[in-house]
Amino acid sequence: MPATDRQPKYKRILLKLSGEALMGGEEFGIDPRVLDRMALEIGQLIGIGVQVGMVIGGGNLFRGAALSAAGMDRVTGDHMGMLATVMNALAMRDALERSNIATRVMSAIPMSGVVDHYDRRAALRFLTSGDVVIFSAGTGNPFFTTDSAACLRGIEVDADLVIKATKVDGVYDSDPVKNPSAVKYDSLSYDEVLDRKLGVMDLTAICLVRDHQMPLRVFNMNKPGALLNLVLGGNEGTLVRGSE
Numbered sequence: 001m002p003a004t005d006r007q008p009k010y011k012r013i014l015l016k017l018s019g020e021a022l023m024g025g026e027e028f029g030i031d032p033r034v035l036d037r038m039a040l041e042i043g044q045l046i047g048i049g050v051q052v053g054m055v056i057g058g059g060n061l062f063r064g065a066a067l068s069a070a071g072m073d074r075v076t077g078d079h080m081g082m083l084a085t086v087m088n089a090l091a092m093r094d095a096l097e098r099s100n101i102a103t104r105v106m107s108a109i110p111m112s113g114v115v116d117h118y119d120r121r122a123a124l125r126f127l128t129s130g131d132v133v134i135f136s137a138g139t140g141n142p143f144f145t146t147d148s149a150a151c152l153r154g155i156e157v158d159a160d161l162v163i164k165a166t167k168v169d170g171v172y173d174s175d176p177v178k179n180p181s182a183v184k185y186d187s188l189s190y191d192e193v194l195d196r197k198l199g200v201m202d203l204t205a206i207c208l209v210r211d212h213q214m215p216l217r218v219f220n221m222n223k224p225g226a227l228l229n230l231v232l233g234g235n236e237g238t239l240v241r242g243s244e
């Protein structure tokens with residue numbers, strides 16, 4: 001049966017893309033080819049009736065921790081990092097709308113005239129009507145990450161699954177970029193991620209999904225078709241969930 005004749009396993013998802021993922025082959029900034037490919041893959045999800053919320057990172061432009069290590073005030077650096085996520089969200093909206101996918105950008109930091117201020121009830125209405133909603137500016141607070149923002153928004157909008165799109169194939173017993181013999185998990189519990197200090201997402205984010213029993217899947221966004229397969233119930237990457 002062709003993949004698109006199948007019913008999605010999840011009705012509403014929250015997809016987290018790292019800012020670095022948007023760089024593609026570039027040294028800095030945004031590779032328009034990555035945006036177009038993501039728009040195509042997200043369009044496939046919308047086409048089978050999946051509601052898509054997104055959080056995009058800002059690491060391709062600025063990270064507060066890196067700016068602070070270079071001497072800048074940390075909170076100022078984090079504000080710059082959050083503004084970077086708004087720029088990425090605008091670029092993603094542009095690519096989605098060029099593909100005729102209705103898209104809303106909301107920001108945790110008010111930015112009148114540029115994007116809407118985050119409003120959960122409005123976001124729920126947009127998601128229900130089939131628009132992609134991109135939640136930008138992270139949580140709006142310094143000292144947090146966009147992984148935490150993705151888990152927070154996923155819980156708030158009652159998503160069925162939080163999906164972290166990354167450069168590696170899932171969660172491993174150690175960082176696979178540093179250790180070529182690292183072994184991948186098909187699934188594991190929140191507590192196993194915490195106890196084994198598996199560094200694929202920060203602790204705040206993992207604690208949030210654990211406390212709200214929100215399932216999380218980590219997968220390789222460079223694998224064509226993986227996102228659709230995953231939403232159809234395929235075994236892509238690693239599932240992090242409560243213990244049985």
Ligand SMILES: Nc1ncnc2c1ncn2[C@@H]1O[C@H](COP(=O)(O)OP(=O)(O)O)[C@@H](O)[C@H]1O
Nearest residue numbers: 018166167170171172173174175177198199200
């Ligand atoms: N146990 C682990 N399993 C998988 N990836 C890990 C693990 N520990 C560290 N990592 C790293 O986490 C990264 C994924 O996080 P991501 O947020 O996409 O990247 P970044 O933090 O560079 O923006 C992977 O590229 C990988 O190098």
Ligand SMILES: O=c1ccn([C@@H]2O[C@H](COP(=O)(O)OP(=O)(O)O)[C@@H](O)[C@H]2O)c(=O)[nH]1
Nearest residue numbers: 019057058059064078081138139144145146
């Ligand atoms: O709630 C948040 C989310 C993000 N950031 C800042 O924005 C930067 C970019 O986000 P992140 O590092 O999570 O992006 P990614 O690694 O996903 O590209 C972070 O480094 C922080 O400086 C923040 O201060 N609060």
